[in-house]
Amino acid sequence: RVDGKRLWDALMALAQIGATEKGGVKRLALTDLDRQGRDLVVGWGKAAGMTVTIDQIGNVFMRRAGTNDALPPVMTGSHIDTQPTGGKFDGNYGVLAGLEVVRTLNDHGIRTEAPIEVAFWTNEEGSRFVPVMMGSGVFCGAFSLETAYAAKDVDGKTVGEELERIGYKGTQVPGDHPIGAYFETHIEQGPVLEDADKVIGVVPAVMGLSWYDCTVTGMEAHAGPTPMGLRRDAMQVAAQIIPEVVAIANRYPPYGRGTVGMMQVFPNSRNVIPGEVKFSIDLRNVNDELLNKMHEEISAFVENTAAASGLSIKLERVSYYPPCPFHPDVVGAVRSATAKLGYSAMDVVSGAGHDAIYAARLAPSGMIFVPCKDGISHNEIEDAQPGHLEAGCNVLLHAMLERAKV
Amino acid sequence: RVDGKRLWDALMALAQIGATEKGGVKRLALTDLDRQGRDLVVGWGKAAGMTVTIDQIGNVFMRRAGTNDALPPVMTGSHIDTQPTGGKFDGNYGVLAGLEVVRTLNDHGIRTEAPIEVAFWTNEEGSRFVPVMMGSGVFCGAFSLETAYAAKDVDGKTVGEELERIGYKGTQVPGDHPIGAYFETHIEQGPVLEDADKVIGVVPAVMGLSWYDCTVTGMEAHAGPTPMGLRRDAMQVAAQIIPEVVAIANRYPPYGRGTVGMMQVFPNSRNVIPGEVKFSIDLRNVNDELLNKMHEEISAFVENTAAASGLSIKLERVSYYPPCPFHPDVVGAVRSATAKLGYSAMDVVSGAGHDAIYAARLAPSGMIFVPCKDGISHNEIEDAQPGHLEAGCNVLLHAMLERAKV
Ligand SMILES: NC(=O)NCCC(=O)O
Numbered sequence: 174r175v176d177g178k179r180l181w182d183a184l185m186a187l188a189q190i191g192a193t194e195k196g197g198v199k200r201l202a203l204t205d206l207d208r209q210g211r212d213l214v215v216g217w218g219k220a221a222g223m224t225v226t227i228d229q230i231g232n233v234f235m236r237r238a239g240t241n242d243a244l245p246p247v248m249t250g251s252h253i254d255t256q257p258t259g260g261k262f263d264g265n266y267g268v269l270a271g272l273e274v275v276r277t278l279n280d281h282g283i284r285t286e287a288p289i290e291v292a293f294w295t296n297e298e299g300s301r302f303v304p305v306m307m308g309s310g311v312f313c314g315a316f317s318l319e320t321a322y323a324a325k326d327v328d329g330k331t332v333g334e335e336l337e338r339i340g341y342k343g344t345q346v347p348g349d350h351p352i353g354a355y356f357e358t359h360i361e362q363g364p365v366l367e368d369a370d371k372v373i374g375v376v377p378a379v380m381g382l383s384w385y386d387c388t389v390t391g392m393e394a395h396a397g398p399t400p401m402g403l404r405r406d407a408m409q410v411a412a413q414i415i416p417e418v419v420a421i422a423n424r425y426p427p428y429g430r431g432t433v434g435m436m437q438v439f440p441n442s443r444n445v446i447p448g449e450v451k452f453s454i455d456l457r458n459v460n461d462e463l464l465n466k467m468h469e470e471i472s473a474f475v476e477n478t479a480a481a482s483g484l485s486i487k488l489e490r491v492s493y494y495p496p497c498p499f500h501p502d503v504v505g506a507v508r509s510a511t512a513k514l515g516y517s518a519m520d521v522v523s524g525a526g527h528d529a530i531y532a533a534r535l536a537p538s539g540m541i542f543v544p545c546k547d548g549i550s551h552n553e554i555e556d557a558q559p560g561h562l563e564a565g566c567n568v569l570l571h572a573m574l575e576r577a578k579v
Numbered sequence: 580r581v582d583g584k585r586l587w588d589a590l591m592a593l594a595q596i597g598a599t600e601k602g603g604v605k606r607l608a609l610t611d612l613d614r615q616g617r618d619l620v621v622g623w624g625k626a627a628g629m630t631v632t633i634d635q636i637g638n639v640f641m642r643r644a645g646t647n648d649a650l651p652p653v654m655t656g657s658h659i660d661t662q663p664t665g666g667k668f669d670g671n672y673g674v675l676a677g678l679e680v681v682r683t684l685n686d687h688g689i690r691t692e693a694p695i696e697v698a699f700w701t702n703e704e705g706s707r708f709v710p711v712m713m714g715s716g717v718f719c720g721a722f723s724l725e726t727a728y729a730a731k732d733v734d735g736k737t738v739g740e741e742l743e744r745i746g747y748k749g750t751q752v753p754g755d756h757p758i759g760a761y762f763e764t765h766i767e768q769g770p771v772l773e774d775a776d777k778v779i780g781v782v783p784a785v786m787g788l789s790w791y792d793c794t795v796t797g798m799e800a801h802a803g804p805t806p807m808g809l810r811r812d813a814m815q816v817a818a819q820i821i822p823e824v825v826a827i828a829n830r831y832p833p834y835g836r837g838t839v840g841m842m843q844v845f846p847n848s849r850n851v852i853p854g855e856v857k858f859s860i861d862l863r864n865v866n867d868e869l870l871n872k873m874h875e876e877i878s879a880f881v882e883n884t885a886a887a888s889g890l891s892i893k894l895e896r897v898s899y900y901p902p903c904p905f906h907p908d909v910v911g912a913v914r915s916a917t918a919k920l921g922y923s924a925m926d927v928v929s930g931a932g933h934d935a936i937y938a939a940r941l942a943p944s945g946m947i948f949v950p951c952k953d954g955i956s957h958n959e960i961e962d963a964q965p966g967h968l969e970a971g972c973n974v975l976l977h978a979m980l981e982r983a984k985v
């Protein structure tokens with residue numbers, strides 16, 4: 174069993190770096206604070222006897238040798254960068270749970286056959302630099318190192334420069350690093366476990382997502398002198414599409430999701446009929462066939478709305494991640510470790526993307542969720558219970574031991 | 580008959596001051612450009628033999644003596660400040676049409692019994708300083724000089740300071756200036772005249788307006804992991820209210836107007852369910868009883884939507900101008916001048932507020948509309964035909980002569 178207090182103390186110590194007044198953490202990728210966080214975790218890893226490798230995109234791998242170092246490592250990890258208004262647990266928990274596993278193995282003098290590795294991936298959040306899940310994305314070949322290096326923050330600083338500056342541009346070629354199996358522990362970022370009063374979420378899959386920008390173009394005109402019948406009101410047409418996003422999600426239960434999270438109105442003046450309204454659409458489902466049907470339905474609805482209203486509407490897909498089913502062996506290892514330890518558990522499909530979906534392209538992978546308060550994340554008030562974090566870490570320990578063999 | 584070319588040349592000369600690349604004008608109230616514009620118009624007024632009075636809020640009155648100066652003047656006017664993306668005609672036309680009337684009277688050596696005055700009111704647009712229609716509002720006692728002086732622009736500069744700086748803080752007490760009748764010529768700012776192919780709009784009234792801020796408060800949460808049934812999505816609830824704004828307007832034809840022109844979404848991120856959506860509602864009608872019914876309907880609808888959705892919704896009225904019927908004598912003078920001159924004409928209720936609604940609180944008032952291209956104003960592409968501007972000015976001349984007596 175892991176030491177829950179030691180895990181909690183490590184989380185709280187790392188949360189000091191970039192701590193915000195409201196109790197959250199702001200430690201954006203590749204800033205000085207990210208360097209301080211990385212240095213602290215790397216120091217802990219070395220103190221626990223691990224050797225450290227850094228690749229060219231700044232992914233860090235901390236390795237505890239196995240009795241048979243020819244075997245590919247059993248890896249766990251996550252990320253330590255945060256959202257601008259981030260919390261103490263998102264990502265950090267997955268990394269420090271891995272460290273706690275190694276510390277526990279050290280305490281008990283347990284040797285594993287396969288090596289154990291604890292990784293943290295660069296810029297998972299995508300807040301400072303897009304695309305999101307950058308380090309794991311380059312690692313698995315989803316996009317190139319050059320693309321990642323060229324990404325700029327709002328001040329025009331690039332990932333390449335910033336990696337160099339903080340001293341985390343390593344030499345290993347990304348992906349040139351075998352993985353035997355990959356586990357990631359994470360707070361759920363949703364309300365399902367809390368709602369069902371369960372401690373462990375076994376994650377069979379991650380939902381696929383389709384992101385769109387929808388732009389309705391009408392004609393801006395004065396709100397007073399323009400009769401209702403002569404208007405081309407982009408806001409009113411947008412308001413016809415917005416409820417349909419939810420209706421489509423509800424037609425594909427239980428994993429259909431539909432969200433309009435972002436909107437910009439032009440000229441955004443109270444006495445001007447909007448000439449242009451641009452908004453985002455986020456559709457998700459765990460089954461690609463269903464996600465595809467959702468895509469077809471929103472496309473058809475937008476087309477019909479354009480024809481009926483006479484306004485021009487552009488629907489542009491800006492991102493697409495297919496659903497990612499995890500490997501039955503890894504999911505099975507999580508399930509049996511949970512059962513062995515006697516924790517209450519349920520399957521929870523991840524609604525959010527994680528580094529594990531990229532790791533899954535290279536190795537059998539899976540995830541372990543623990544509840545977070547009110548399902549809230551990406552928020553300074555993000556919170557989780559020490560007992561739940563400890564439980565998730567115990568499951569990780571036993572699942573990794575099953576794969577790495579004692 | 581007025582000199583249409585001279586009127587057009589004056590409009591084009593004034594439009595040079597603050598001219599924009601796209602052919603519009605940016606001459607915000609109380610800027611150096613406003614001073615240049617004021618100086619130009621005042622210079623023209625003096626050259627036409629008028630005496631100039633400036634009041635404490637910077638309203639400028641240019642007076643052509645009558646044969647009986649004890650009579651209150653027959654006044655016309657408008658404003659010469661513009662929107663940030665303003666055009667050449669909005670406001671400027673009303674002032675320069677007045678100047679052209681005086682020039683025409685001078686050309687023909689016509690003396691009127693009552694004096695004739697051409698006024699321009701400070702800060703009608705309200706773009707740099709709120710409230711809108713500031714000069715005429717202070718003049719008629721709608722709000723105090725102190726309130727107006729204290730109004731600040733985004734840089735913290737006050738109306739009082741800026742009036743002083745540009746040399747247009749006069750000494751006359753606002754309102755201490757009798758008016759016999761008030762006429763205002765203006766581009767329609769709507770598509771009705773153009774649509775009906777008429778040259779002159781006789782304006783019987785200005786619509787009243789109710790402005791609201793509506794704030795829907797839900798709970799922000801991650802768009803992926805949060806099941807549809809556990810959401811408190813502020814955007815979806817806002818989208819229920821937006822179409823009702825139009826439905827209400829359509830239930831009170833022909834002058835009901837309903838517009839949602841402005842929206843802010845928090846946190847406005849594509850993968851976060853909106854926790855708060857704030858939007859504006861603009862309701863108008865020409866009849867106060869109907870406007871009041873519209874107010875009651877939106878209030879009830881918002882209340883019902885809050886109850887049905889379980890989200891909190893705040894509806895706050897932020898502005899209210901009652902409908903303003905113009906004086907039958909002044910409207911009649913416009914109507915008979917139009918008939919005498921043989922222009923095609925129709926009644927057009929003004930959907931937009933104008934300085935004339937404040938003048939109407941003190942004296943019999945009315946307005947004359949001319950078409951503007953595609954009904955567009957508050958836009959650099961605002962346009963109007965020289966022949967229409969000339970026609971409106973001829974109507975102004977004859978209507979004023981009827982009131983001022985030759
Ligand atoms: N974990 C997480 O927030 N990923 C960002 C991409 C997504 O919205 O799923």
Ligand SMILES: NC(=O)NCCC(=O)O
Pocket residue numbers: 397444711930931932933
């Ligand atoms: N003329 C004009 O645009 N007035 C502003 C107030 C309104 O929206 O009616």
